Amino acid sequence: MTTPRPTWLRRRRAALAAAGLLLAAAAPQAATAQSLRIGAGAPATSLDPHFHNNGPNNALTMHLFDRLVERDARARPQPALAEGWTQISDTVWEFRLRRGVAWHDGRPFTADDVLFSFERAPLVPNSPGGFGAFLRMVARAEAVDPHTLRIHTRQPHPLLPVDLGSVSIVSRHAGTGAGTEDYNSGRAAIGTGPYRLGEYRPGTVAVLLRNEAWWGGAEPWARVEYRFLANDTARTAALLAGDVDVIDQIPSSDLARLKRDPKVTVSEIASLRTMFIAPVHSIAGNSPQATDNAGRPLPQNPFRDLRVRQALSLAIQRDALVERVMEGAAQPTAQWLPEGAFGHNPAVRPTPFDPDRARALLAEAGYPEGFRLTLTTPNDRWPNDARLTQAVAQMWTRIGVRTTVEALPYSAFVPRRTRQEFLVQMAAWGSSTGEAINYLVSIAGTADRSRLTGAANMWGWSDPQLDAMTAEASATLDDAAREALLRRAVAHYVATTPYIQLLQLTNSWGLRRGLVHDPRMDERTVAMGIRPAP
Template sequence: MLPITRIALAALFFAFLPHAHAAKEREVSIGLQAAVSSIDPHYHNLSPNNSMLLHIYEGLTKRDANQKVVPGLATSWKAIDDLTWEIKLRKNVKFHDGSPFTADDVVFTLKRVPNVPNSPSSFATFTRPIVDVKVVDPHTLIFKTATPHVLLPSDLASVYIISKLNGEKAETSDYNSGKAAIGTGPYKLVEYIPNQRIVLKANYGYWGGEEPWDKVTFKVLSNSAARVAALLSGDVQMIESVPTADIAKLSKDPKLSLTDKVSNRVIYVHLNQSTEKAPPFVTAKDGKPLEKNPFRDARVRKALSMAINRDAIADRVMEKKGVPAAQLLPDIFYGTSRKLKVAKFDPEGAKKLLAEAGYPNGFALTIHGPNNRYINDDKIAQAIAQYYTRIGIDTKVETMLATAYFPRATKLEFGYMVLGWGTESGEQGSALRSLLATHDPAKGMGMNNRGRYSNPELDKALNDALVTMDDKKREGLIQHAAEVAMNDTGLIPIHYEVSTWASAKGFRYIPRTDQYTLASELKPIK
């Protein structure tokens, strides 16, 4: 009987060991296009970071696959009056270390967000409107805003809550090491090796229910060919940002499944207007300094926009996986204007405008951009350069890894910057506030306005919109602000990305307009 007893005991032991019998079956590897620059959830407002960190941390609200705001760590929120919000927190939620989540953690988080040292792109734009927080009880908060702020519930989805217990003396390096990376999310951090991989394990007992995976390994595969090869070899079970050149071929492979969706991401150009003198890398054709900043002239900005053939970029460079852009979001989103049309490709008209502005023979510039962040980003920069050469502008292209590019762009070290922006709120007022409002860190406005464009008419319309609680009136104000900015070429929109994911047979991914790649949305097909 003794051997049988031992077998029974062993069986009983493994039965109570969580998921031990299925651990190997519940492991998955995912190939990412872009690196994650930090595990600190308040250091760098960058989509690859936000997507990854949503596994570890959570906001008071969150967004579904179509960017609708739904409950997160808050179960409800309501405006008591135009300046006062009551937030009810979810009970019985624990951080990864077992400590309870309470209102004190929210207060601590809100204080930290605007004070993270050396942040390349701050999250302060989401917290600035909140001027006072009162703790009513461990699961109830009262927020006060300086002015009516209808976007508050949406903004709160972008502020990931951290543990006061683990974060009081923590620096960004402590989050990157994993020491302070303690959230309430569905996964715990196991390993973070910058530019290589991030390993997560399931947070058993997660309030949102059981996750589909016990262990997830995200591999940074910036090279498109390497990403596809990893999928075909079985090294990863899913990849994001399927190279446009490979979509047709991969879609015919019976061992693969592809899903796509028009995203909220606009690829655009910021023109550095921060100084009266010409910005860096913008000179006369002989290399001598220009007397003034050409980008401060609306005619020059418009000429640079008219010179770009967006249809050709969408059709050829993006291989039909891009939609020519007229504003900051596709017109299915809130706050977009049907009056705004894609700029007509008109190189001759662009030449005339340059001549009117005092540059009949053009000038010289260098296009800067990343080469591993957006779909075909290097090719897009090269295509724009060819269009500019045709209108008499001597154009060079310099692209670099996103981790090097964004900090330098934030410091305004470039003149002409190819960038991308995904509007997480799903409404254009938020994008305008970040990218085109006059740069004012104290008010949380223009936090990502790397062009330093400034237009009082836009600011007024946008500020009025942000304090207007009536949806219809607010949308009209946002539309007007967008029309002012786009008609003045505050920046140059190029196209909206169409996101494509590819997964191995036996897996299904739910595509998202925010382009996030979430392990929770990758489901095994039974």
């Protein structure tokens, strides 16, 4: 008996077909021999799908592993390994698991694998930012039978299906006793996803081979070569030369040129990713990265003073960043979601440019002559990250905070960021769930392993009032009431300015003519959204 495809997959394929994204049904044999070459702007750091909750890792590993719930290109939850779910009570959910699903090695997928994944995901050693936040409300889970899972939440939690869209399911038989290195080597990288692993060379390339037995139906690409091309110029050149078929993170300086090129198609969508400046709050005393104008370390961390954070925000010309650095591929913002997303507060506008008020606030905080500062950034992770940081540094210097930029490759930046070696840095976050709680819990929430909050809060911010607002919203079942609570939390966040919000990005991809693409708001570049044109 053929396993029925889930509604989301039927809808996705119907939508892709309507946009010209599916192969013509009369030519299935042509699809079986096709290969796809992707040039990704940011390298994945691991094939362990529970190691690091960041965009490049999630994009690559979702080829190999599935989730109970999938999120489509517009971040809407859809059935996947769970073909459906029912809320039995305010705190009990039952998930019906898909039958006939096999791991890449042929062994059957069961509810026991989900239990193992829930146990493993929050506890991966040395994770620089894990997935525990998505399971924070799970009090316990039980396998009623091999294809029925019952989840008990700690309190009413209407976003459980949305949260589970971030937790990859790994097999107990391959994952027991396996560490992150075993996934990177391929030994434990056995999923249920549309592709299986052919080869992985960290920082260079991953080769993915079609899973002919995928429960969702075989993909058109027999082989996907997923290359990591961090250099912007090299990535664009590779597309124009035909060395790759698709690139992401189109450099803003190349965007207009690629749109005019008849050999290239550009795909764009509003992003769920926001760029912001993140100061470390947990350092109370002095730091060599913040000194007076004579080079002596300041007696205390200036960022612990709200007036300093507000002053630096007022010193930034966000419109100029959009126009001159991002060349239109972003929008100024004071929050972390684009307009129309659940929890976006339309009453909160971007912080206005007011250098006089900024200087006055610095003087009130005890810095009438300003101070010297080092601002750190990766130079190969986000679009124009180093250029954006340099522009902000120049704006801060004009109000008396003489700022030097330290730019590092992302591979060197991450471990130092994890050790809190930077007093202030460029940062970014993509709310892949498409709603406001994801950021509030992971980035702005107090880091607390017992409550699984603040998993990606590497800067020590803690605001009990904001935590309480987040908890109340998370437990509110009524959608309208929950959104009203989230809008209050957004306004409180802006008033306290834990981080300095800059821009909401626009995601862009370049494709060789003859391919069509379903762009994702979560910016992930996946072969499953790319099709030969009919």
